[in-house]
Structure formats: C-alpha cells, structure tokens
Amino acid sequence: xxxxxxxxxxxxxxxxxxxxxxxxxxxxxxxxxxxxxxxxxxxxxxxxxxxxxxxxxxxxxxxxxxxxxxxxxxxxxxxxxxxxxxxxxxxxxxxxxxxxxxxxxxxxxxxxxxxxxxxxxxxxxxxxxxxxxxxxxxxxxxxxxxxxxxxxxxxxxxxxxxxxxxxxxxxxxxxxxxxxxxxxxxxxxxxxxxxxxxxxxxxxxxxxxxxxxxxxxxxxxxxxxxxxxxxxxxxxxxxxxxxxxxxxxxxxxxxxxxxxxxxxxxxxxxxxxxxxxxxxxxxxxxxxxxxxxxxxxxxxxxxxxxxxxxxxxxxxxxxxxxxxxxxxxxxxxxxxx
Amino acid sequence: xxxxxxxxxxxxxxxxxxxxxxxxxxxxxxxxxxxxxxxxxxxxxxxxxxxxxxxxxxxxxxxxxxxxxxxxxxxxxxxxxxxxxxxxxxxxxxxxxxxxxxxxxxxxxxxxxxxxxxxxxxxxxxxxxxxxxxxxxxxxxxxxxxxxxxxxxxxxxxxxxxxxxxxxxxxxxxxxxxxxxxxxxxxxxxxxxxxxxxxxxxxxxxxxxxxxxxxxxxxxxxxxxxxxxxxxxxxxxxxxxxxxxxxxxxxxxxxxxxxxxxxxxxxxxxxxxxxxxxxxxxxxxxx
Amino acid sequence: xxxxxxxxxxxxxxxxxxxxxxxxxxxxxxxxxxxxxxxxxxxxxxxxxxxxxxxxxxxxxxxxxxxxxxxxxxxxxxxxxxxxxxxxxxxxxxxxxxxxxxxxxxxxxxxxxxxxxxxxxxxxxxxxxxxxxxxxxxxxxxxxxxxxxxxxxxxxxxxxxxxxxxxxxxxxxxxxxxxxxxxxxxxxxxxxxxxxxxxxxxxxxxxxxxxxxxxxxxxxxxxxxxxxx
Numbered sequence: 001x002x003x004x005x006x007x008x009x010x011x012x013x014x015x016x017x018x019x020x021x022x023x024x025x026x027x028x029x030x031x032x033x034x035x036x037x038x039x040x041x042x043x044x045x046x047x048x049x050x051x052x053x054x055x056x057x058x059x060x061x062x063x064x065x066x067x068x069x070x071x072x073x074x075x076x077x078x079x080x081x082x083x084x085x086x087x088x089x090x091x092x093x094x095x096x097x098x099x100x101x102x103x104x105x106x107x108x109x110x111x112x113x114x115x116x117x118x119x120x121x122x123x124x125x126x127x128x129x130x131x132x133x134x135x136x137x138x139x140x141x142x143x144x145x146x147x148x149x150x151x152x153x154x155x156x157x158x159x160x161x162x163x164x165x166x167x168x169x170x171x172x173x174x175x176x177x178x179x180x181x182x183x184x185x186x187x188x189x190x191x192x193x194x195x196x197x198x199x200x201x202x203x204x205x206x207x208x209x210x211x212x213x214x215x216x217x218x219x220x221x222x223x224x225x226x227x228x229x230x231x232x233x234x235x236x237x238x239x240x241x242x243x244x245x246x247x248x249x250x251x252x253x254x255x256x257x258x259x260x261x262x263x264x265x266x267x268x269x270x271x272x273x274x275x276x277x278x279x280x281x282x283x284x285x286x287x288x289x290x291x292x293x294x295x296x297x298x299x300x301x302x303x304x305x306x307x308x309x310x311x312x313x314x315x316x317x318x319x320x321x322x323x324x325x326x327x328x329x330x331x332x333x334x335x336x337x
Numbered sequence: 338x339x340x341x342x343x344x345x346x347x348x349x350x351x352x353x354x355x356x357x358x359x360x361x362x363x364x365x366x367x368x369x370x371x372x373x374x375x376x377x378x379x380x381x382x383x384x385x386x387x388x389x390x391x392x393x394x395x396x397x398x399x400x401x402x403x404x405x406x407x408x409x410x411x412x413x414x415x416x417x418x419x420x421x422x423x424x425x426x427x428x429x430x431x432x433x434x435x436x437x438x439x440x441x442x443x444x445x446x447x448x449x450x451x452x453x454x455x456x457x458x459x460x461x462x463x464x465x466x467x468x469x470x471x472x473x474x475x476x477x478x479x480x481x482x483x484x485x486x487x488x489x490x491x492x493x494x495x496x497x498x499x500x501x502x503x504x505x506x507x508x509x510x511x512x513x514x515x516x517x518x519x520x521x522x523x524x525x526x527x528x529x530x531x532x533x534x535x536x537x538x539x540x541x542x543x544x545x546x547x548x549x550x551x552x553x554x555x556x557x558x559x560x561x562x563x564x565x566x567x568x569x570x571x572x573x574x575x576x577x578x579x580x581x582x583x584x585x586x587x588x589x590x591x592x593x594x595x596x597x598x599x600x601x602x603x604x605x606x607x608x609x610x611x612x613x614x615x616x617x618x619x620x621x622x623x624x
Numbered sequence: 625x626x627x628x629x630x631x632x633x634x635x636x637x638x639x640x641x642x643x644x645x646x647x648x649x650x651x652x653x654x655x656x657x658x659x660x661x662x663x664x665x666x667x668x669x670x671x672x673x674x675x676x677x678x679x680x681x682x683x684x685x686x687x688x689x690x691x692x693x694x695x696x697x698x699x700x701x702x703x704x705x706x707x708x709x710x711x712x713x714x715x716x717x718x719x720x721x722x723x724x725x726x727x728x729x730x731x732x733x734x735x736x737x738x739x740x741x742x743x744x745x746x747x748x749x750x751x752x753x754x755x756x757x758x759x760x761x762x763x764x765x766x767x768x769x770x771x772x773x774x775x776x777x778x779x780x781x782x783x784x785x786x787x788x789x790x791x792x793x794x795x796x797x798x799x800x801x802x803x804x805x806x807x808x809x810x811x812x813x814x815x816x817x818x819x820x821x822x823x824x825x826x827x828x829x830x831x832x833x834x835x836x837x838x839x840x841x842x843x844x845x846x847x848x849x850x851x852x853x
Contacts, residue, residue, distance in 0.1 A: 058430050060437060105610055111429030112373045113609055116560070119375075119437075120605040123553075127599050185729050188718075192726040195715035199723075202675075202709070203781050204701035204730035247441060250434050258430065259717070283453075287445035290438040297431050297438075298421070 012262065019168055023161055031277065032160040038272040039167035040229045043174045045252035045268035046261050047221035052250065053258035054182045055214035056194025057106065058115045061122030062222055062249045064102065065095035067241030069223030071129065074236035077152035084154055088227045095223020096216050103215030107208035119243065126241040148237030151230055163232055170228050171265070174221055179261045181217060190214050191259070244286050251293040257305030267304060343470055345590050346583055351476030352544065353582015356558055357575040358483045358537040360566075361490060362530030363559035368506040368568040369526045370418070372426055375436040377559060378552025379443040380410045380531040384538025385547045386447055392458045399458075399475050399540050403482065406539040407532035414531030418524030440552070447549040455546030479540035484575070486536070491571040502526060506568070534559075557601040558585070564608045628653045628821050629674070629705075629789055634683035636669055643669045645845045647683070651789065654819040658832035661842035667825045668710070670842065671793045674823065675707035676700040687789070702730065706782035707791040712774045714766035720777060721762035724749045727784035748784070756780040757806055772803035779810060790814075790822035796831055811835060 023032060048062045072091035076082040082090070102121060106114040181187050192200040193210050201207055230236045239245065252271065256263030271292065275285045300307045359381055366374045387409060388402035396402070417439065425431040464472040493499045501522050504512040513519050538552070558581055566573040581601075588597035627650040634647040643666045651657050661667045672678040674685060676697040685693045692700060697707075715723055728748055753759045756776040761769070769777065775795055782790055792811075796804050812835065814820045826832055832839050833853055841849035 052430070056429070058433060060433065105606070108612060109609060112433050115429075115433035116373060116375075117606060117609045120557070120602045120609075124599055124602045124606070127595055127602070131593075131595050185725075188722060189726055189729060191717060192715055192723070195717050196713045198697075198709075199713050199715060199781070200726060201697040202701060202707060203723075203727035204698050204785060205726065206698050243437075244441065247434075247437060250430075251438075254430070254434065283445045283448050286441055287449070290442035290445070293438045294421075294435060294442070297425065297435050301431070 008262075015266075016172065023164055029160045032164050034273055034276045035269075036160070036163045036167045036232055037229070037276070038269050039164075039171040040225050040232065041248070041252075041272050042265040042268035043171050043228070044222055044225040045249050045256070045264035046175050046178050047218050047225060048249035049218075049253045049256075049258060049261050049264045050178055050182065050221065051214050051218035053253050053260065053264070054187060054194065055190040055211065055218075057103075057211055057214055058111060058250070059102070059106075059118040059215075059218075060115045060243070060246050060250065061102070061118030061120070061125075062218070063241050063243070063245040064118075064122045064125050065098045065219035065222040066226035066229070066245065067125065067129065067236070067238075068098050069095040069226035070230035070236040070240045071149065073227050073230050074149040074151045078150055081152075084152075084231075088231075091227045092220055092223045095226065096220035099215040099217075099219020099222075100212055102219065103212035104208075106215070107211040119246070122241065122246050123243060126238055126243065129238040129241050148235045150235050153231065153234060158232075167228060167232065170224075174224060175261060175265055178217075178221060182259075182261055186210070186213065194259075244289075247286075247293075248289055251289045251296075253303075254293055255296050255300075255303055257303030257307075260303070260305045263303050263305035341590065343468070345587050347470060347472065348476065348544075349583030349586030350579055351473065351480045351582075352541060352586060353579035354480040354575065355483045355537050355541050356555055356582055357562075357578035358486055358540075359534045359555055360559040360562035360574050360578050361487055361571060362533035364563045364568040364574060365502070365526050365530045365533075367563055369502050370422060370426070370523045372422060372432050373436075373560075374422070374527075374530075375433055375556065376417070376439040376443070377531070377534050378554075378556030379440040380414065380534040380552070381538035381555045382447060382547075382549065382552035383410055383413075383443065384535030384540075385542040385551060386451060387535070388539040388542035389451070389456055389458055389547050399542055400478055400482065402542070403536045403539040406535040410535030411528045411532040414528035415524050417531075418527030422527055423520055423524055440556075444549040444552075451547075451549070453549060455548050457546060458543045460543040473543075475540070475543040479537075482540055483537065486533070487571050487575055494571070554585075554598045554601055557598075557605055558582075561601060561604045561608065564605075626652060628655075628688065629823075630686045631670075631674060632684045632686070634670065634673055634680045634685070636666075636673060636678065636680050643845055644673070644680070647842075647845075647847060649840055649847060651821050651823055653788065653821055654815065655821045655838065656815050656836045657821070657823050658836035658839040659823055659825045659842060660827065660829065660832055660839055662827060664844075665842045666845045667827075667842055668793055671707065671791050671823070671825050675705060675791045677707075698730075701785055701787075704785060704788035705791065706785055706787040706789075708775070708778040708782055708793060708795045710794040710797065712778050714769065714774060714777070716765075716767045718766055719763050720758050720766060720769070720773075720780075721749055721753060723766050723777060724752050724780050724784060727781045728752075730785075752780045752783055755783070756810065772799055775799060775803065775807065779807060783814065786818070787820055790820055792822055792824045794825055794827075796826065796828065808835060 019035075022035070044062075044066055048059070051057050051059050051062065069091035072094045073084075073087050076087035076090060077084055102118060105121075106117050109117060182190075189200070189205055189210055190213070192203070193205060193207055197207055226240060229240070252268040253264040255271065256265065256267030258264075271289070275288055280288070296303065302310065359377065363374065363377055366372060366377070384403070384406035387406040388399055391402045391405065421435055421439075422432070425435060461474055463474055466472045494502060501512065501517050504515070504517070505519055505522060509519060534555075537555070558578070562574055562577045562581060566577040585597040585601070588600050629651040631647055631649050634644055635642075636644040647670060649657075659667055659670065669678065673680050676692070676695055676699070679694060683693070684691055687700075687703060687705060690703075692703070692705075695703075715726075718726070750759065750762075753762050756779045758773060758776050758780060761773060766774075766777065778795065790811075796807065799807070808831075811822065811824075815822060824832065824836060837853055839851045839853060840847050841851070
C-alpha cells in the first residue's frame with residue numbers, strides 16, 4: 001500500500017531543494033525579489049489557513065494583523081528609534097493581540113457574519129492608514145497616507161541572495177510551526193469546532209475560547225510575515241492593510257486546499273511568482289486572483305491538495321481507512337461495526 | 338449664500354431615499370435567498386457606469402439610464418444567482434469570498450475600462466429654492482423614482498405575486514412542498530435585487546465622482562439598514578436609509594467622505610457586536 | 625444529597641406558543657428515568673433546556689446542588705451532564721477516533737495548547753471505541769458512518785467525560801434491531817456499573833419500560849403522570 005504521507009513529503013523535499021538551488025542559476029535580481037516576496041506571502045497564506053482553513057473562521061480582514069505588524073515595525077524604528085529586533089518582537093506581539101481582539105468580537109457570530117465583521121475591521125484600519133499622517137521628529141517630514149512609512153533598517157542594501165534565503169528560511173520555519181500546531185491536540189479541537197460546532201460544544205469544547213485561540217495564533221504568524229515583508233520592502237504602505245491583500249490570502253488558501261497549510265503555501269508561491277513574474281500591473285493581478293478563485297470554487301472546491309487526494313484515492317483504490325503512522329498499543333476490541 | 342444645513346439635509350434626503358432601493362434589494366437577498374451578497378455594491382457601481390457610458394453618447398438623463406442599467410444588472414444577477422449563489426448558498430467559505438471575488442473582479446474590470454480616476458456626469462441646471470437652496474433636478478427624480486419603485490415593491494409583496502417570496506423567506510420546505518420552483522424564485526429575486534442596486538447607482542450617478550470602488554460604501558449602508566430595520570417593512574427600510582443618507586452627507590460635509598465610510602464600517606462592527614435579533618441565520622451549516 | 629438534577633417550574637414559549645408550563649422534576653444519582661410524550665409535547669425542548677442548549681423563560685435547573693440554569697452546553701459537559709442528539713451532526717473532516725479524542729481532550733482540563741499528552745488519550749479512546757463497537761471503524765471519517773454507527777459515536781462521545789447524568793434524546797429511534805440491542809445493553813451496563821443516571825426521551829413505551837425505573841409522562845408542556853416501573 002502506497003504510503004501517502006511519505007509521497008507528499010518527497011515532493012515537499014524536492015520542492016525545497018529546488019528553491020534552495022534556484023539562486024545558483026544566477027537569475028535576474030528581479031526574479032530573486034519576486035520569490036522573496038512570494039515566500040513571505042506564502043507564510044501569510046498559511047497563517048490565513050490556520051484561521052480560515054483549520055479552524056473554519058472565514059476572515060476577510062487578515063491583512064489587519066499583517067499590516068499592523070508592518071506599521072508597528074516602521075513606526076517603532078523610525079519614529080521611536082527602537083532597535084530592529086525589539087521592534088519586530090513588539091510587532092508580532094501586537095499582531096497577536098489584534099488577533100485576540102478580532103477573535104473575541106467574532107466568536108459569537110456565525111460564518112458569513114464573521115467574514116463581514118473582519119472585512120469591516122480590516123477596512124477601518126486601511127482607511128486609518130491611508131488618511132493618517134505621522135510627523136517625524138527631527139526632519140519634520142510628514143509620512144503616512146498612500147506613501148507609507150519607511151522602516152529604519154540597520155543594513156544599507158540587503159543583497160538579493162541573503163533576502164531570498166532569509167525569507168525561505170522564515171517560510172520553512174513558520175510553515176513547520178503552523179503545521180505542528182494544526183496537528184496538535186489544540187489543532188484537532190479547532191478542526192472539530194470548524195466541522196461541527198454543536199457537537200464540539202456537546203463534547204465540552206469552549207467554542208469561543210478556541211475561536212479566539214485560532215485568531216490569535218493565525219494573526220501572530222501573519223504579523224511575523226508582515227514584519228518580514230516590511231523589512232524586505234523597506235516601507236509599510238496602506239496596501240499592507242488592503243481588502244485586496246486579505247482577499248489574496250483567502251484565494252491562496254482556496255486554490256491550495258483549505259486546512260492543509262502546505263496547499264496554501266504552494267498556491268501562494270505559484271500564483272504570486274506567475275503573476276508578478278509576468279510583470280502584470282496590480283489591477284490585472286487582482287482581476288486574475290478573483291477569476292482564479294471563482295474557477296477554483298466552481299471546478300476544484302477542494303483546491304489543489306483536495307483534488308490531488310481525490311485523484312489519488314480514485315487511482316489507488318479505497319483510501320478511507322488509513323491508519324496513522326504512529327505506533328500505538330493494539331487494543332483488540334469486540335463489537336460489530 | 339444659503340445656510341449649509343438645509344442643503345446638507347436635502348441632498349442627504351435625496352441620496353438616502355435612493356439608497357433605500359439598494360437596501361431593499363439587500364433585504365430581499367437576505368430574506369429570500371438567505372445570503373450576504375458582497376457584490377451588491379458592484380452592481381450599484383455598474384449602474385453608475387452605465388449612466389456614464391450613456392452620457393458619453395449624449396443620453397444624459399439618469400431616468401433613461403436606470404432602466405437600461407436595471408436590465409443589464411438583472412441579466413448578470415440571474416446568471417450569478419443561478420450559476421454560483423444558489424449552489425453555494427450554504428457554504429460558509431464559498432459564498433462571502435465568492436461574492437467578494439465578483440465585486441473585486443468588477444472593480445478591476447471597471448478600472449481597466451474607464452480608469453481609476455473619478456468621472457463625472459453632466460447634471461443639468463438645478464432649480465433654486467427658497468433661501469438659495471439648490472434643488473438638484475436629478476436628486477428629485479432619483480428620490481421620486483425610488484419612492485415609486487419601493488411603493489410598487491411593497492404592494493407586490495403584500496399581494497398575491499409576492500406570496501412565494503414571503504413563503505420562501507418564512508419556511509422553504511413548505512414552499513417547496515407546495516410545488517413552487519424555489520430555486521428559480523431565488524435566482525430571479527437575486528437578479529431583481531441586483532437590478533434595484535444598479536438602478537440606484539444610475540439614478541445617483543450625477544451626484545459626484547464615479548469611481549470603480551464607489552459601491553463599497555453603499556454596500557455597507559444597505560447592510561446597516563437591513564440589520565437595523567429588519568427585512569419586513571419596506572417603510573422602515575426607506576426611512577432608515579434616508580436617515581443614514583442625511584447622516585452620511587453631514588459626515589462628509591463636516592469632516593470628509595472618508596469619514597462617512599469609516600462611520601459606516603464602525604456601524605457594521607458595532608451592530609454585529611451587539612447582535613440585534615434582526616440578523617437572520619443564513620441557510621445551512623455544512624461546508 | 626438525594627437528588628442529582630432538579631428542574632423547578634421550567635417554562636418556555638416560542639413566540640405565541642407555550643411549549644413548557646411549569647415543569648418540575650428530579651433525577652436521583654444513578655437513577656434511570658424515562659421521559660415519554662407524543663410529538664409536540666415538548667420533550668425535546670425540555671431536554672434542550674436541561675442540557676444547556678436553550679434558556680428557559682422561567683424556572684431553575686440545579687445539578688449536584690449548584691444552580692446551572694444559564695450554564696452553556698460545554699460547561700455542563702465538563703460538570704458531568706452529557707447529551708446525545710436525535711440527529712447527530714458529525715464532524716465532516718474527522719475520523720471516528722479523532723471525534724472521541726476531542727471529547728477526551730476536554731475531559732479533566734487536559735486542554736494543552738500545542739502538543740499535549742497524546743499517550744494519555746490513546747488508551748481511553750480505544751476503550752470507548754471498543755465499548756461502543758466502533759473499534760474496527762475507528763479510522764473511518766465520521767461523515768461516512770451509518771445512522772446506527774453515528775448513534776454509537778454519540779454514546780462514545782458522551783461517555784468520554786465519565787458523566788454523572790446522560791440526557792438521551794430519542795437515541796434509539798430508527799435503529800436496526802442489532803444496533804438497538806447493543807446500545808440498550810451498553811446503557812444498562814453504564815447505569816449499573818458506573819452509576820450513571822440518565823434521562824431517556826422517547827415515544828416508545830416498551831423501550832422505556834425495559835430500561836427505566838421511573839417514567840414521566842409529558843403532555844402539552846406539563847407532566848401529567850409519573851409511573852414507577
């Protein structure tokens with residue numbers, strides 16, 4: 001019997017290997033940059049999946065913790081003069097706190113209303129960022145609005161190679177962490193809450209508390225991705241809080257396969273590198289993302305991973321009763337199935 | 338120079354009364370189709386651009402643009418309702434994200450065709466009322482058209498033709514067992530509601546800037562109205578829309594248009610946090 | 625303490641319809657009680673109020689001496705009141721074993737965030753699955769179970785917290801003879817060996833007589849009769 005898990009892991013290892021080797025082929029700095037932002041967006045997509053895929057809380061405002069961390073990094077380093085590591089740590093904590101707040105507000109609500117509330121919260125933050133200007137200390141410049149806020153970086157010009165590998169390392173670490181979380185005991189409970197809240201409640205799960213947990217963890221990782229993003233780009237702009245960005249996260253997850261963590265990562269990389277690599281203008285990209293989402297919903301509801309699983313089970317026979325790989329005590333049981 | 342307050346009130350009255358058309362459409366969608374349609378604002382924008390396209394070709398009156406916009410929107414709405422909304426109704430992910438995708442798709446398409454910059458439509462000379470009050474001709478037309486259409490809607494809903502809609506809103510199983518084609522009624526209602534939104538957009542198009550994202554604020558306004566006023570009373574929807582129209586106009590005049598958008602967003606958040614009984618539980622729980 | 629659960633003058637209306645009028649009942653520790661009534665008598669509403677799914681308009685519910693009227697479903701589970709659903713809503717994406725693990729994870733505050741002592745949960749999960757006859761299907765996705773197996777899963781889920789009281793809403797209706805026999809035996813064993821009280825809601829008189837020691841008869845929102853078997 002083909003072991004589906006090691007098959008998947010083989011592909012993952014191959015993919016990571018290819019990504020590690022890619023810069024050695026001396027590509028254009030432009031493409032290195034596209035991949036670097038792609039890695040960060042992929043981490044962002046995975047963080048959406050923690051909330052919207054694993055836990056079933058459809059959020060259309062996931063750009064909020066992402067952008068909040070970005071702006072926190074920028075403001076703390078530029079206006080308050082904090083050292084970068086401290087600012088990044090504070091930014092991630094802020095994102096987690098924002099997530100806890102969003103979770104607390106959306107916990108009593110049912111599905112589509114969570115989407116509506118998170119959309120509204122994200123848009124409020126976006127409007128605040130677009131409209132608000134900040135004044136620097138000594139220079140007296142006004143920052144903010146559409147132009148955004150710069151980050152005070154300790155390095156002059158990062159080499160595209162080091163940015164690339166740093167972002168890739170971050171993506172691997174973050175994805176690994178999120179994958180472990182989704183497979184942990186807490187992750188199991190979250191998947192139960194997503195699948196059937198009433199049964200979970202009748203099994204003793206405090207639903208609101210776990211919804212808050214989902215948002216907090218997902219937002220913390222989103223904040224980490226946002227901090228990484230702003231370190232790479234050098235500026236926090238209002239686009240980091242936009243509805244279009246929140247929508248992209250949901251699209252990556254839908255295309256990749258909600259709840260799989262890995263699916264959204266792969267989808268984000270492929271789609272971002274493709275659309276940005278072809279140098280399409282931003283509005284064309286949003287249009288293509290919207291089209292991709294609609295096509296996926298209509299023809300591939302399980303996303304790439306879901307469709308692949310379906311194909312695999314149809315080609316390989318019944319996949320239903322597949323035991324996990326962990327070794328456990330074998331308890332012979334009675335009873336008729 | 339007239340005191341600004343009556344002007345603000347009058348313009349808000351015209352705008353709010355017309356937004357009521359859109360809010361009523363949202364109420365129909367929420368009540369009969371039982372979904373939150375995030376593309377409702379895009380249909381409003383569609384109506385405005387149809388009016389602009391007609392104005393470019395010399396047909397400047399919104400009253401001519403509104404029916405055309407309604408027909409186009411009805412066609413799109415029925416298509417969307419049949420192919421996407423009906424099958425995806427009970428999916429907590431597909432519905433909101435899918436309708437949002439449609440909205441973004443339209444916004445970007447409009448931006449590619451007409452550009453991101455605000456466009457304006459020639460309004461024609463307004464009447465001047467007492468104390469220098471500027472009474473915009475299109476405002477009166479929009480308000481009266483909306484009131485007439487809503488009156489018609491109210492009549493339809495309370496008479497025999499409206500019975501299927503009320504029954505489906507109350508209890509779908511009974512409606513189905515009575516032999517009604519519930520699916521068809523759903524996508525036809527969806528199309529009709531989209532037509533109402535587009536008509537509102539066409540009627541209000543001379544009011545200011547036509548931009549690709551202009552539908553976002555009216556979408557939120559419709560949601561606020563339906564959450565607060567409920568889906569049962571057309572009159573309540575009309576009055577509350579007028580109230581919000583005036584409030585939004587006052588906000589935009591005193592502070593800025595961005596502030597009225599933020600105020601609507603904040604209203605949505607507050608209402609959802611307070612969870613009034615007016616929110617219907619949407620269809621199904623499966624994914 | 626001679627009563628485990630007490631309901632005092634429970635009243636509930638839905639709109640203009642009065643569904644329950646002044647229900648007062650009690651269940652002693654380890655007592656098997658039946659709740660009988662025709663359709664529309666308010667049995668399920670009463671079960672929902674006693675298990676925490678609905679709030680009553682008036683009246684109180686006490687458990688182990690504590691007032692629990694406003695306590696939600698999950699808090700009551702943690703106190704030891706577990707309920708089954710007449711129409712189960714299985715987890716679409718979890719296996720049978722995982723569903724039981726969810727109920728076990730919450731038991732005794734084992735809610736560790738991230739990781740968790742999975743070793744501690746494996747034994748009890750297997751045991752519950754064996755008792756309810758689901759061991760051979762433990763890796764089957766819940767959504768693919770038959771109605772009979774779904775009811776067995778409901779039992780497994782509720783027994784995970786070692787409950788003091790089970791509220792069973794029509795748990796034996798529309799089952800095959802084999803499933804019904806197995807689950808009746810299980811319920812008797814749980815009641816006899818672990819001293820778990822239960823309140824069995826059913827419209828099937830022979831079933832109630834076979835399992836319960838006392839039967840309450842509900843008619844149009846009132847308890848009209850009480851029979852001791």
